[in-house]
Amino acid sequence: MYFKEYTHSIISFVVNGDKRKWLRLSYALKGKKGLEIGGPSTFFRHGGYFPIYLFARKIDVVNYSNETVWEGTIAEGENYHYYKGKKGYQYIGEATDLREIKDNFYDFILSCHNLEHVANPLKALNEWKRVLKRKGKLILVLPDKNNTFDNKREYTRFEHLIEDFHSDVNEADSTHFDEIFRLHDLEKETSAVTRTQLRERLSENYLNRCAHHHVFSLPLIKEMLEFCGYKVILQQAVHNLHLVTFAELSD
Numbered sequence: 001m002y003f004k005e006y007t008h009s010i011i012s013f014v015v016n017g018d019k020r021k022w023l024r025l026s027y028a029l030k031g032k033k034g035l036e037i038g039g040p041s042t043f044f045r046h047g048g049y050f051p052i053y054l055f056a057r058k059i060d061v062v063n064y065s066n067e068t069v070w071e072g073t074i075a076e077g078e079n080y081h082y083y084k085g086k087k088g089y090q091y092i093g094e095a096t097d098l099r100e101i102k103d104n105f106y107d108f109i110l111s112c113h114n115l116e117h118v119a120n121p122l123k124a125l126n127e128w129k130r131v132l133k134r135k136g137k138l139i140l141v142l143p144d145k146n147n148t149f150d151n152k153r154e155y156t157r158f159e160h161l162i163e164d165f166h167s168d169v170n171e172a173d174s175t176h177f178d179e180i181f182r183l184h185d186l187e188k189e190t191s192a193v194t195r196t197q198l199r200e201r202l203s204e205n206y207l208n209r210c211a212h213h214h215v216f217s218l219p220l221i222k223e224m225l226e227f228c229g230y231k232v233i234l235q236q237a238v239h240n241l242h243l244v245t246f247a248e249l250s251d
Contacts, residue, residue: 032107038114053083060088108137119173122165149188156214
C-alpha cells in the first residue's frame with residue numbers, strides 16, 4: 001500500500017537537496033500519532049515539503065467550529081479523512097483549549113497557516129505542549145508576510161505577545177483590526193475583496209477567524225517557541241510563502 005507514493009518520496013529525496021532535510025524529519029515520524037491544529041493542509045500531503053500524512057500512523061485534528069470558511073461543515077467524531085483511506089478523530093474546539101485531550105498524548109503536532117489566526121499564540125503553544133509526549137515534535141508553518149496581504153504591516157513585537165499571554169486575551173480580541181484594515185494589501189488577496197467587505201469580515205471575525213492577528217518572522221517564531229519550552233531544530237523560508245519551523249519539547 002502507498003508503494004507509488006513511497007517511491008516518489010525516495011526520488012524526491014534524491015533529486016531535491018533543498019527538500020531532503022524536511023523529508024528526513026517527516027520520515028522519522030513514521031508510525032507515530034499526531035494532532036493537526038486546523039486542517040487538512042496541502043503542505044503535509046504527499047508531494048508537499050513535509051509529507052507526514054503518508055508516514056504517520058494516525059493524525060487527529062482540531063477545528064474551532066462545526067462550520068468554517070476552509071473546511072465547510074464538519075462534525076466531531078472519527079471522520080477526519082486526511083489521506084487516501086487514512087482517518088483520525090475530528091475535535092471541535094479552540095487551538096488554545098484542548099481540554100478533551102489528555103496530557104502527554106501525541107508524538108507530534110502539526111500547524112500550517114493557523115497560528116496567525118489565533119489571538120493569543122503563546123497560550124496556544126503552551127496548550128499544545130501539554131498534550132505532547134516527552135520530546136514531542138512540533139511542525140509549525142506560518143505565512144511569510146513579504147508575499148502576502150500582510151506585507152505592509154510591521155512584525156509583531158515579542159513583548160506584545162507576552163502582554164497578550166499574561167492578559168489571557170481570547171478570540172474576541174479586536175486589537176489589531178484597525179491596523180489590518182489600514183494596511184491590508186487587497187492586491188495580494190487570493191479572492192476579490194473590497195474595503196467594505198474587508199471591514200465586514202473583520203466585524204465578524206469571531207465567526208469566520210479570517211484575520212491575521214499577528215505577523216511573524218523566523219526570529220520571532222524561535223523566541224516564542226523557546227519561551228514556551230520548545231527547542232528549535234530547523235527553520236527555513238519555503239517558496240517565498242511559508243516560514244517553516246521544526247521544534248521539539250525541551251528536557
